[in-house]
Amino acid sequence: MISPSPSLDLEIRKDILLISLNRPEKRNAFNDDLLLSIEKVFDATPKNIKCIIIKGEGKHFSAGLDLSELSQRDVVQGLEHSRMWHRILEKIQFASAPVVACLHGAVVGGGLEVAAACHIRIAEKSTFYALPEGQRGIFVGGGASVRLPKLIGTARMTDMMLTGRIYSAEEGERIGLSQYLVEDGSGMEKGLEIAEKICGNAxxxxxxxxxxxxxxxxxxxxxxxxxxxxxxxxxxxxxxxxxxxxxxxxxxxxxxxx
Missing domain, CATH: 1.10.12.10 (Lyase 2-enoyl-coa Hydratase, Chain  A, domain 2)
Structure with a gap:
């Protein structure tokens, strides 16, 4: 399977598709190219794939939206951009195969929104979660207001945005941001173990x-x-x-x- 962008690495291991966010110099922050490339991959996932793993290269899963490429948008343009995120993350949530996120380092803003769209989240101990949009005068736009309350409750999400609260990997597992907590460097090992179990299901x-x-x-x-x-x-x-x-x-x- 050929990657549609140098910001995305793809690998197929039997019936498992590995998707790696590959902008480590930007802490794997999402720009439109990376997001649209993910959409292309999910639109063209081979039929034999039974599980998909998403991970990040470098020290972080994703630090969220690439604010250095954030352009001025009017209300209509802002609405359309948010709806683009919604469309693409729906394709992750309702993909042709279950999706496992292997998390480490920053899982922040849009990175947390992508992780929340996955079905299983494995966090290494270096993982930390935040929604800094509230401190930057903006609001979430990639589906967090719908998906995160189902994982952690409205009160906790409100707290994260009102106060800038950061959750550690241990706290994240306790409140439901991840289902698994593993040692640093072993996220992919656990991800492949879980993916193989998923592939064995009907x-x-x-x-x-x-x-x-x-x-x-x-x-x-x-x-x-x-x-x-x-x-x-x-x-x-x-x-x-x-x-x-x-x-x-x-x-x-x-x-x-x-």
Whole structure:
């Protein structure tokens, strides 16, 4: 798979796609070129890919928006730019395969918004999180106001923006910014371990978790329950599910903890 930009490195390992943000001299800050390049990759992800990993080169995952390239925009242009972020991060959240973020160093502003769009976040101990937009007289525009409250609650996000509070990797795992905390330098090892587990799942189950579950969360109580019932019926009727159940009943499947 050919990278659409020198700011993005791509590697395929069997059925896992590795995406590396490659602007270490800018702390992997996002400009439009990098963001649009990510969109191109997600639009052209090979069909055999079962899991995607996003990581950052250098000392940081991403320090957010590249303010050195921030141009003056009127209200309409600002709205369109924010909606571009929304469009692209939706493609991460609802990608053709689950997305794992391997985090280290700064996960700030737009970098945190990208991480929040991923399905699993692994943080090395060097990781720290912040939303400095509140201290710079601006507001988040890449989906943080929708995704982050679901992870950490509205009160914590409000605190981050009102006070400039920075969360450490340990605090981030405790409040839900990451699901895993690992030693510095071992994020990719853990990411590949998790990606291999994801690749071993039934594809329909992975689809249900990444495409249907978020929509159940956004639905009303009764609509959510109906969507769950429909997805459960569809999943259990698949040939793969039937074979996996048969393997379990006949002792061919691994038991929990093995």
């Amino acid at each position: 594809q329909l189950t992975n689809y249900a978790l990444t495409h249907v579950l978020p929509r159940i969360e956004d639905a009303s109580h009764q609509t959510g329950l109906l969507m769950e019932s429909m997805m459960a019926a569809i999943a259990q009727d698949s040939s793969e599910a039937k074979q996996r159940l048969q393997d379990f009943l006949e002792g061919r499947a691994k038991k929990l903890g093995e």
